Amino acid sequence: MPDTVPSANVRTTRVVSSDQLRDLLAETGATVRDSVRLSELTTLRVGGPALLAECASTDSLVATVKTLDAADIPVLLVAGGSNLLIDDAGFDGVVVRIATTGIDLAADGVLAEAGAPWDTVVADTVAAGLGGLECLSGIPGSAGATPVQNVGAYGVEVASLLRRVHLLDRKTGEVRWVEPAELGFGYRTSVLKHSDDGVILAVDFALDPTGRSAPLRYGELAKALDAADGETRPVDQVRTEVLRLRAGKGMVLNPTDHDTWSAGSFFTNPVVPAERLPEVMAAITAHVGDAKVPTYPAPDGTKLSAGWLIERAGFAKGFPGEPAPARLSTKHTLALTNRGAATAADIVALARTVRAGVAERFGVTLEPEPVTVGITL
Incomplete structure (x- = not known):
């Protein structure tokens, strides 16, 4: 799921009870459920509780979003949930699940x-x-x-x-x-x-x-x-x-394989501006030696492989090993995985460790790919 997609838009102002929400959305066609664990809706399988309004038609989706926006109610849009990292406290508003499948x-x-x-x-x-x-x-x-x-x-x-x-x-x-x-x-x-x-x-x-x-x-x-x-x-x-x-690479969803309990590639491949490339390449040579560095042309500079940098910064597949609840995939170092009991805080801690290590060794700051909700990396 390295290229997996963010499916979240967020607005936050005020919240309502489930009964108020049902009354408000009575004419929109949305199905309302209370205290839904957002870990059930994301491929990372983390995230706390929230009110859920499920929309099975485009008309229902449009009406639901318009109604909630008009009432200044916080909205989080979720579809596949494959590129989302949601806080353990959940979402203090209404999650609108896009369930249109035509x-x-x-x-x-x-x-x-x-x-x-x-x-x-x-x-x-x-x-x-x-x-x-x-x-x-x-x-x-x-x-x-x-x-x-x-x-x-x-x-x-x-x-x-x-x-x-x-x-x-x-x-x-x-x-x-x-x-x-x-x-x-x-x-x-x-x-x-x-x-x-x-x-x-x-x-x-x-x-x-x-x-x-x-x-x-x-x-x-x-x-x-x-x-x-x-x-x-x-x-x-x-x-x-x-x-x-x-x-x-563990990038096809499989509920029995914890290597696929992820958001795909957690970091995008960094693009280094031309003026910084010599400095970065010198840092790589100093730490790795005369290695062949995978590079790709990009409109704003030169693209490097995030996975290659992570491995050369000393983070092996499966890092940090058992019994850590959040680890790098055993198949692909670019994926941060939930080994079954990880929280959002565990994922964030691992992401910060990896990002800091790459920045320290090579002077490159990796940018996260997933959309974060209630979390700052």
């Missing part, structure tokens, strides 16, 4: 409601012989969350395939289709990530009807498929290989 396939693309499980969307497009999304197989979370962080994996990003987004503007109450040019996409970011003013209702992707994959640009995947850079393969072959690679 998927509409067309000859040249797919339209998915915001709550549709992302991997189901990908699987359906592959089964229909539509190319483009196959490299994003196995990523947990919801379809509507993917543009928020411009989810990407194995050389493909959502922004490269997105045709339009159906959006509720919480400031104006307007519902409209938005073009990608308005969303300010960048590496693992968009304007939606840094504001809670927009609620994604549906996403529309333009895909290739020939059954061929997106051009293969990621070395590990291309090698596994015996493909040269930029070549394509049948979409079903690419999906199968992506799922195999991800499973080997």
Whole structure:
């Protein structure tokens, strides 16, 4: 779930009781439940209690958010919960769960409601012989969350395939289709990530009807498929290989495997500005020696591998070992995992330790990928 998606927008002002909430939302179609453990709704499986309003239709979702906003009631939007780290105290407001699941396939693309499980969307497009999304197989979370962080994996990003987004503007109450040019996409970011003013209702992707994959640009995947850079393969072959690679890194959800009790990649790959790169490379050489450092071009500098830096900073897979309730994955050092009884505080403590170690050794500050609620890293 390294590229797993944030599906949370937060506003905080005042709270209500469950009875008041039921009365307030009586006409919206939302189903209200009290004292729901948010650990049940996140892949990290941490988070305290909250009032929950579940919306199974887009109309219900729009009406619920508008009603809560008009009443100045705190709102946390949750769909797949795959990129969320929520405080142990829970959320002092109303969690609106996006449970819309419609998927509409067309000859040249797919339209998915915001709550549709992302991997189901990908699987359906592959089964229909539509190319483009196959490299994003196995990523947990919801379809509507993917543009928020411009989810990407194995050389493909959502922004490269997105045709339009159906959006509720919480400031104006307007519902409209938005073009990608308005969303300010960048590496693992968009304007939606840094504001809670927009609620994604549906996403529309333009895909290739020939059954061929997106051009293969990621070395590990291309090698596994015996493909040269930029070549394509049948979409079903690419999906199968992506799922195999991800499973080997503990990045395909499995309730019996604690390596998958995570938010995917916890840190984004850092981009080092050109003026700082010599200093950072010198620090790496001083600590690691004359090693081959994986680097990638980026618009604002040079991208380094967060996982590579974490390992070279002395954090091995499984760190800090038993009996710690929160540890690095035994398969992939970029994932912070809940070994079964971890709290949000345990996850935060581990994240701070890893981030501080990388900063001390290499002068690079890693940025967390998950959306945090009630927590400051």
